[in-house]
Amino acid sequence: MRDFRSIAECDVRLEPLTILAGFNAAGKSNFLDAIRFVRDALVLSPSRAVAKRGSLGSLLRKAESTGGEASSFLIGLDLSFGPGQGEATYEIQIGRNPESKRSVLVVAESLQLTVQEVHAQYSVGQVGGAREREVRGDGLPGARLDPDELLLPIVGRLSPYDTLLRALASMRFYDLDTDVLRELDDTRVSQTQLGERGEHLGQILGLLSDRHSEVKESVDGWLRWLIPSLLGVDRRMQGDYATIQARFWSGDPVVPFWEAVNSGDVHAGDPSVQVFQREQLSEGTVRGAGVLAALNQPDALTGGISLVAIEEPELAIHPAKVSGLLAAMEEASQWTQVIATTQSSDLLSAEEIEPSSLRIVEMVDGVSRIGELSDKMLLALRKNPSYLADYHRHGQLRPADDAHGENRE
Ligand SMILES: Nc1ncnc2c1ncn2[C@@H]1O[C@H](COP(=O)(O)OP(=O)(O)OP(=O)(O)O)[C@@H](O)[C@H]1O
Ligand SMILES: [Mg+2]
Known part of the structure; x- marks a missing residue:
């Protein structure tokens, strides 16, 4: 991801079950919302996905230092359809339409896909003005796209694109x-x-x-x-x-x-x-x-x-019982991918917790950093797993130093 809300840049690997932890206003929900944006852009349209969130201005990253605003944001997802069943990379870049500032422009869209040994790829980009868009790809008719239109929903009726569209369109994001x-x-x-x-x-x-x-x-x-x-x-x-x-x-x-x-x-x-x-x-x-x-x-x-993301599943649950929810999420990760955000040290003190499934989100100078725990901390936790909840309770969990997130100004 690049320049989406508080995220300047990040590259995060997700597990069958991933837990996002971090202080309030660190960027956990922003991270989930980026993935959800891709779903909404495909199911509704990029403009309607933006409108659902207020305006493009609220999504483009604002730099604290300069007060400026990024001109576009990018969200890319790498997917695996399961062992031997193929994989895909799908990326969209969304910005303002220079010809009418308030409307949404798909700056670029690209796809690479392998499903059961069938390969497909395309990229849609600008040539000159917003109206002139070029589709480069295998066997695709010279599709004419509106400035705020994505190609995947159009070709998604055809194999092998349907597999990717189905996976992305069926992600669910729960805020109960x-x-x-x-x-x-x-x-x-x-x-x-x-x-x-x-x-x-x-x-x-x-x-x-x-x-x-x-x-x-x-x-x-x-x-x-x-x-x-x-x-x-x-x-x-x-x-x-x-x-x-x-x-x-x-x-x-x-x-x-x-x-x-x-x-x-x-x-x-x-x-x-x-x-x-x-x-x-x-x-x-x-x-x-x-x-x-x-x-x-x-x-x-x-x-x-394909994915069930849940905001703070532990809300209103007694601390002694929160570990049961973690076990239920662990179980469900056998049939769907699960991501949860949490503020609960009790969830992290559950016996079932796997520290490598944690992603820590931290806000530094107005920019979110998202990453795994450092190797050093993972090693310490291997010796003393019970420390995880204490580190969390005292606000000491940090993403590893190699986590992306640097302010690029
Ligand atoms: N366009 C933007 N540019 C820069 N920063 C932004 C932008 N939009 C939102 N933010 C930042 O993101 C923060 C909100 O982050 P988010 O909602 O992801 O927090 P969270 O980690 O989910 O916190 P909580 O645990 O309280 O739910 C805001 O306080 C603001 O600092
Ligand atoms: Mg949140």
């Missing part, structure tokens, strides 16, 4: 909102994906019990781990509209609760099971269900969602 998770869903068409603020949670949980009951069991299992006595969160229909309800165990505490649950002896009709409605559920119950639904939604399980 408790009120939205709780709302009565008035979309009657059956939704197969959790909305990015938590829309359709009831429908998704219902779909899981209808079609993937073993996964629904596992989601309820994680929720039980988070919240003692919670048996599960389910779809509830109110007329034509879906929403959520939760089952809690209110029986004799002397009865070995876990045994009863594990043997499947607990049913909705059981007098010891109390059902609570959406407005009655606690913040942590609703958010926990949202995070688990994002990770386990049907389209993610079947490979239809």
Whole structure:
């Protein structure tokens, strides 16, 4: 990436599960938003992706030192479609249209792609004015593109471009909102994906019990781990509209609760099971269900969602239980790529945490630096893994010195 919001320059490798940590206003969300911008530019259009974020001026990096603004930003993504299945590099550069300052211009777009040994590549660039754009590539008709138009959505109906377009267009970025998770869903068409603020949670949980009951069991299992006595969160229909309800165990505490649950002896009709409605559920119950639904939604399980990014999954979850979310993300990274931002030392103190999956984001002189921990720190943590949370708690985690991010003025 170059010159996107607070990011002057960065080159970050992502893992099946990557955790972004760093101080407030360091640039974690900016980093995710850059990847999301590529998704929006492809699914909507570059202009609409910009409009969704206010204006081009808010995206172009402002240099603190000079007060100036970059003339364009660049976002490039390297992807692997899985072992032996091919790979791709896709890059877009977006700037102001010199012919009308307020409109958006695709300065350049380039693609290199190999899918099942079929290669394709193209580059779209300026020749002269904004209107004269040149497409150079294999077997592509002399496509005429508008100044703010990308080529991939056009050729993406054809093989092998469809594989790349599908992967990029199916990335999901979650910033869950408790009120939205709780709302009565008035979309009657059956939704197969959790909305990015938590829309359709009831429908998704219902779909899981209808079609993937073993996964629904596992989601309820994680929720039980988070919240003692919670048996599960389910779809509830109110007329034509879906929403959520939760089952809690209110029986004799002397009865070995876990045994009863594990043997499947607990049913909705059981007098010891109390059902609570959406407005009655606690913040942590609703958010926990949202995070688990994002990770386990049907389209993610079947490979239809290439990436699930989640902003601060640990919000509203008790510190002793946060490690369960990390384990659930770890599990989900088997079927979709996962990125989470976090402010939680408790998440980093989980036994499952792998320090090499951390990316630290730091703001220096108004510029974000993003990188892995230094080798020295990784070595120290190998000896004493428990120090990670303490380093984080005391604000001592820094990206390695070779992380890009230098101010280029
Ligand atoms: N166009 C821009 N040019 C330069 N810096 C920018 C630009 N837009 C945003 N910023 C910087 O990015 C910061 C916000 O970063 P971001 O939202 O990514 O933080 P974060 O790491 O997600 O923090 P939090 O943990 O609080 O959510 C702003 O405070 C500002 O300093
Ligand atoms: Mg943020």
